[in-house]
Amino acid sequence: MTSGNLLAVDNLHTYLGDSHIIQGVSFAVPRGKVVALLGRNGAGKTTTLRSIMRLVPPRSGTITLDGKTTEGLRTYELARRGLAFVQETRAIFPSLSVEENLAIAERKAAAGGGWTLERVFNDFPSLAARRNNGGTQLSGGEQQMLAIARALIANPQMLILDEPSEGLAPLIVRQIADLLNKLKSEGMTMLLVEQNFALATEVADDVVVLGKGRVRWSGTSAQLRAADDIRHTWLGV
Amino acid sequence: MGFDPQFFAEQLLNSLQFAMLLFLLAIGLSVIFGLMDYLNLAHGTIYMLAAYLAFSLTQLGGSFWVALAFAPLAATAIGMVLYLLLLKRAETETHLVQVLLTVGVIYAGTDILRIIYGDLPKGVNQPELFAAPVNIFGITYPGYRLFIIGLGLVTQIGLYFALERTRLGALVRAGVDDRQTAETLGVNISAVFMLVFAIGTYLAGVAGVVAAPIFGVYPGMDATIIILVLIVVVVGGLGSLKGAILGSLLIGFADTFGKILLPQFAMVMIYLVMAIVLIFRPTGLLPARRFTGAG
Numbered sequence: 286m287t288s289g290n291l292l293a294v295d296n297l298h299t300y301l302g303d304s305h306i307i308q309g310v311s312f313a314v315p316r317g318k319v320v321a322l323l324g325r326n327g328a329g330k331t332t333t334l335r336s337i338m339r340l341v342p343p344r345s346g347t348i349t350l351d352g353k354t355t356e357g358l359r360t361y362e363l364a365r366r367g368l369a370f371v372q373e374t375r376a377i378f379p380s381l382s383v384e385e386n387l388a389i390a391e392r393k394a395a396a397g398g399g400w401t402l403e404r405v406f407n408d409f410p411s412l413a414a415r416r417n418n419g420g421t422q423l424s425g426g427e428q429q430m431l432a433i434a435r436a437l438i439a440n441p442q443m444l445i446l447d448e449p450s451e452g453l454a455p456l457i458v459r460q461i462a463d464l465l466n467k468l469k470s471e472g473m474t475m476l477l478v479e480q481n482f483a484l485a486t487e488v489a490d491d492v493v494v495l496g497k498g499r500v501r502w503s504g505t506s507a508q509l510r511a512a513d514d515i516r517h518t519w520l521g522v
Numbered sequence: 523m524g525f526d527p528q529f530f531a532e533q534l535l536n537s538l539q540f541a542m543l544l545f546l547l548a549i550g551l552s553v554i555f556g557l558m559d560y561l562n563l564a565h566g567t568i569y570m571l572a573a574y575l576a577f578s579l580t581q582l583g584g585s586f587w588v589a590l591a592f593a594p595l596a597a598t599a600i601g602m603v604l605y606l607l608l609l610k611r612a613e614t615e616t617h618l619v620q621v622l623l624t625v626g627v628i629y630a631g632t633d634i635l636r637i638i639y640g641d642l643p644k645g646v647n648q649p650e651l652f653a654a655p656v657n658i659f660g661i662t663y664p665g666y667r668l669f670i671i672g673l674g675l676v677t678q679i680g681l682y683f684a685l686e687r688t689r690l691g692a693l694v695r696a697g698v699d700d701r702q703t704a705e706t707l708g709v710n711i712s713a714v715f716m717l718v719f720a721i722g723t724y725l726a727g728v729a730g731v732v733a734a735p736i737f738g739v740y741p742g743m744d745a746t747i748i749i750l751v752l753i754v755v756v757v758g759g760l761g762s763l764k765g766a767i768l769g770s771l772l773i774g775f776a777d778t779f780g781k782i783l784l785p786q787f788a789m790v791m792i793y794l795v796m797a798i799v800l801i802f803r804p805t806g807l808l809p810a811r812r813f814t815g816a817g
């Protein structure tokens with residue numbers, strides 16, 4: 286059933302320098318579903334996401350988007366084909382205002398999605414109040430909201446999020462969980478990397494557990510909650 | 523020698539005029555580096571090439587204005603071809619490789635132009651429109667040099683608005699901040715870079731044409747000025763318009779007044795300015811944020 290998969294990663298191998306970091310990872314993200322990619326520090330989660338976005342070149346393996354290989358595509362072409370990547374560092378441009386951070390990412394998708402500058406400022410009032418501020422004058426939580434809004438305004442087919450809750454206060458983490466749940470209910474496909482087990486299993490339909498560069502387990506969120514040994518061995522929770 | 527206010531005013535204007543010339547060269551070098559981490563010293567060759575093209579155009583009967591209209595464009599076209607065929611190969615190499623390659627281009631360019639035009643300096647007449655001296659601040663000052671000051675100011679203001687107020691400017695700033703993230707948002711940074719490269723190269727060509735009536739056109743004129751331009755970029759800070767403006771003003775003044783105060787050691791003044799700035803601000807006075815070291 287590959288036709289239902291928006292993104293499919295098959296036998297991915299990636300090296301950083303001489304280190305073989307991703308060692309044959311395969312998983313798929315079905316359209317309209319949320320898949321969480323979990324694993325301990327250094328498991329290779331970020332490297333997997335960066336390989337999908339071709340910010341690091343995979344050594345081998347195939348990655349398909351919408352059934353078509355992404356081989357030979359550049360990062361910006363993947364973005365234009367509908368992959369929106371919210372990085373672990375949030376990566377807000379310090380030289381750009383909040384509004385400019387959003388404006389350079391705005392794109393109207395054929396499929397629609399309806400995200401515009403107005404809608405972002407309507408749905409994220411804290412960003413509207415600071416639209417002319419420098420992007421890095423925001424608090425950590427606001428920067429994360431800006432990073433997610435900047436991904437949405439491209440009206441992507443799929444959101445790829447790298448630890449959106451990292452380093453944020455519980456109240457903000459709750460807001461982010463609510464936002465992700467809302468996006469999910471609107472049908473947004475997501476690939477979510479998280480260290481926050483509760484958040485990840487609350488939002489995700491399916492979970493892929495990475496350990497030392499390989500897939501160690503995969504199943505549904507409910508199955509993972511029941512699989513104590515997997516959680517202890519590969520997630521430490 | 524007592525203090526002569528008229529002499530002083532004249533030197534101030536000379537400093538300003540030289541600063542504008544340095545700026546026209548420095549802005550391209552600086553933003554090309556800011557966007558792509560490419561240290562392109564062949565930028566100087568474009569300056570010299572445009573000056574020679576201006577000489578040829580005026581020899582063929584064209585006016586200064588014809589030369590100013592076409593020589594920078596032709597030099598830009600040649601610069602783009604040079605980039606795509608040769609310089610691009612060093613995009614992912616270290617700065618040392620880039621310097622070696624582009625210094626090689628400087629040598630080759632100088633020799634090629636020497637073979638075509640010979641060793642002797644050539645002249646380009648200044649435009650008649652600005653031939654008459656102008657009375658300003660109680661002195662008579664060459665109109666042509668005022669024209670260069672005006673051209674520099676207009677360019678700076680234009681670039682400021684382009685960078686701060688347009689979408690393309692925001693893309694350039696984003697690319698200088700973080701090229702990879704800009705790509706993840708769908709920005710084709712290579713295309714933005716080629717456009718920036720073209721504009722920077724064009725301005726270097728403009729500098730070559732407007733410098734020709736003052737300094738003359740000779741083989742090696744690029745090496746003389748590119749050292750100063752590098753210092754401008756280092757002092758001003760990498761990748762920023764404000765840095766290039768401030769750096770060129772400082773070095774323009776240091777060069778002009780250094781030649782007056784210490785005629786035998788004109789460069790000493792410049793190195794002194796550079797040393798003082800770098801001791802207190804190792805990344806230069808107003809670098810783009812990526813180069814402030816604050817992350």
Ligand SMILES: Nc1ncnc2c1ncn2[C@@H]1O[C@H](COP(=O)(O)OP(=O)(O)OP(=O)(O)O)[C@@H](O)[C@H]1O
Pocket residue numbers: 301302303304306324325326327328329330331332333373480
């Ligand atoms: N430039 C590099 N060269 C070699 N190894 C690297 C390099 N960068 C990262 N690594 C290693 O690659 C492994 C995977 O890193 P990655 O960032 O993908 O992990 P992660 O699962 O995202 O971890 P975290 O939860 O801490 O973000 C780590 O063991 C890390 O030490």
Ligand SMILES: [Mg+2]
Pocket residue numbers: 330331332373447
């Ligand atoms: Mg990570």
